[in-house]
Amino acid sequence: MQMSREEVAHVAWLARLALSEAELERYAGQLSGILSHIVQLQELDVTDIAPTAMAVEAGGNVVRADVPTASAPQDEVLANAADIEDGSFRVRAILEESA
Amino acid sequence: MSEMYELTIEQAAIALRVGAISSVELTQAVLDRLAATEPAVAAFIEPTPEVALAGAAAADARLRAGDAPLLCGIPGALKDLIATRGIQTTAGSQMLKGYRPIYDAHVTQRLIDAGYVLVGKTNLDEFAMGSSTETSSYQTTRNPFCPDCVPGGSSGGSAACVAAGSAFFSLGTDTGGSIRQPASLCGVVGMKPTYGRVSRWGVIAMASSLDQVGPFARTVKDCAAVLECLAGRDERDATSSSRAVPSYREACGRDIAGLKLGVPREYFIDGMEPAVEQSIRAAVAQLEGLGATAVEISLPHTSYALPTYYIIMPCEVSANLARFDGIRYGVPQPGETMWEAYAKTRGAGFGAEVKRRIMLGTYALSAGYHDAYYVRAQKVRTLIKQDFDQAFEQVDAIVCPASPTTAFPFGAKMDDPIQMYLSDVFTLAASLAGLPGLVVPCGFDAASKPIGLQLIAPHWREETLFQVAHAFEQSTSWSQPQNRHRLRVGQGGAQ
Known part of the structure; x- marks a missing residue:
């Protein structure tokens, strides 16, 4: 899972983070590494499994x-x-103001 | 004869009530200990001696009046993620340097109502993101049992000050292990309550479906006493539960004969230090000797907890930290446009790990990736929760390590995020399942660094944790009070 420097720059813009060139380079490598670790979730069959947003029942509104x-x-x-x-x-x- | 700062909360409470000591004397003893240890430990971003002595004087008046709660006059510390009215609250970040909240967090208010004495705000990983307290933008906190090593994190300052003796108790927060892992590395008791047991109102949010406040103390019963003060409904946190709060102190001392304990085979992995495995195995044998039954269990999705956590947590982080724009509070940076000012403020105010997690969460939630990452992780979260549901059909509690290693040297994992994240590999699954977990000291490695035993119980069964941990503590000699001679800070004072 590789994240390009351009993708990192786009995500930084979405997150409103001004990053230096050095930061963009570093995060491209580090985020790619983390995403490669995360990809193992694709191994699991999650058909018919309901998502959990909160692990403890809040008991309604x-x-x-x-x-x-x-x-x-x-x-x-x-x-x-x-x-x-x-x-x-x-x-x-x-x-x-428009010109 | 113990020094005053070495007493348990219970011993100090008795001494205060019979008039043997005053809270002002007790507080001064703790502040003296703080002054002696702090140059080496650096647990506090801001000690608050004046607030402490004023609080102690007020506590003494209340004690004389005769109706004081147990924590009245007892010095404690708060992680600097917890709002304190008029007292700087930084989250360990330059973003909030100088920020003085205009309200107290719910947990702060409960301690104030109980008459506690605030000795200071403790260091943490920036916005509680880290496992070593090294991502704090203020200072490096050292492990009192091994000053060359980290205290763990993110609540490293709260764990270290209790171990060192510069507070009787402290509060931390635990999102993926931030109370339990530093408790293990610093040789103290630390507990994360069931999600919803303690109000999060006024605690700077990291990942809202996971965050929970909990206590550190030197003994199990002291830890129980603090949780009793914190637990219960607060209408400002809709996830806080109105379930009755039992007496956790009464659970301390109950026989554990007949209890069934599960030992998950997935928690004994390659890369675990042999000393840790030996201590955990010995602890299980000790608990069996006390009449509990230990059975091997399986939590088959354990290895997926780390990748699941590192999607769900950053997604929630990216949303929660969107509020830091430097306008209502925080340290703003100038820009040509509003958007540029925001981006510069956030780029300058947040440190590397915080930015990394905001980026990861923003990416995982961005168009085209939301289902593949976030929704899939939520489904795996269900599988992880079901593992525990099935285990608790067989056993009353789970017994396992809290961390695969003892305290590690500074810098050892700072350049490799995955290695740092693996430091929480034994605490993440219970967090995702919303379960309560408690860590109690269970040994030392050859270098005299502490090892912690983690106990996990079903939702709302904190009593079982205190019951088992107290029985273990009383039958062994691993607790902080019995191992003060191993501390490597504050020598030269009274020994």
Whole structure:
């Protein structure tokens, strides 16, 4: 199972990870090695086997009472952010103006 | 005569109640021990002596009032993955350097309600991803029994501080073995409860269908006392169970005569150190001597646990760690566009192993691969779970090694991810099946490095684990308190 440098770069983009050239090279080799190990799952016959998402039965839907409670204070919520303005998180524009 | 920091929780609790010692004295003794051992061990990302002494003074007032819970005034430590209000919580990552949560995790709140004393936040593999604590971006934690070797991981700091005597107990988290493997390598008791026994609320998520919080302690009964405090329903974690929490301490001391123990043949593999196999075989014989019956069993899909885990876990990791964008918290990096800023923030903030797992999970979940990897792994997870279901029709608990080796030297496995992943080969299957597991010391190798025995029980049968482990511990001399002379840190203090 070989992963090319281009595939690694594509996955890094999907994961929003800026990687150096050296990292792309290294991960191509390492991820290929891990995938070669994982491929042994293809040996098993899993016809008619149901997938397990959670190994312990949760016992159906769990809902809490719909009762309003106090929210965290705004100044505390903002305290760990690097960039705040007028009581808000400041972020970059996500839409660009068309020319 | 033991030093104060060497007492068991039970002994300390009695001394506190008869007024022989105060929590402030007890806490100061632990902080002195921490100061003596920490230069060598480096178990703590941030010790919290001021918080500890203030907590101890409050605990003393409560003890005087006379209605204090067992853990009142007892110094403990938390893995730095567990949120502590106003106290830095880093997950071992530069991404969260300086992050101060605005709330306490549910488990933190339970310990606060019990009056515990926080001595510090312990080192871990970055975001709990690793088996040696070497992927921490802060420091290298050393094994107190062998300072040239790793403490195991990812909860290496939590295991090492309890072994060294700089906390009476600690909390760790276990996703694929991160409590049990370091407990084995550091010669302490560590237990992963049934998935859903303890709330995960406020614990920085790694793989949400696997993560579970659990205690480390120096004796089985101390470990039971801490789990009693943690276990139970929390409505903020929908997977936490409302089943009644039994007295785990009462399970300690129950006779094990007549119990049936399964020894899985797949857990004795090539590449296992001979000293480990000998100690595990001797432990099984010891348990038979105490009246239990040991039978060989088979868990036929054991060898598929590692590849199954290394699909399911990274997929969940890639989703859980998507939240770290440097905006609401974390350390942001500038970029020309929003997407570039995100990618640079994440590229700079995460270390190599975290990035490797995010990439693996993102790949396995990407278009065209989802069914071939993720869904297939979930189906194999069912087969692994069925192995245990069938075994528990025959036996009350499973007895096996916790790790194929004792503590290994720094750097030995850092360049080869698969070799590092194999360090958890005996703990992954029980994690995938959501089962409780406990590790109790069962010997030392020729270099005086600890070996741990792993016990696995059916869902919600933590009592059986404590019952068997306590009987074993009481009939042998492998526990930390009986092997302090083997510690290779903190000498020069009281011996």
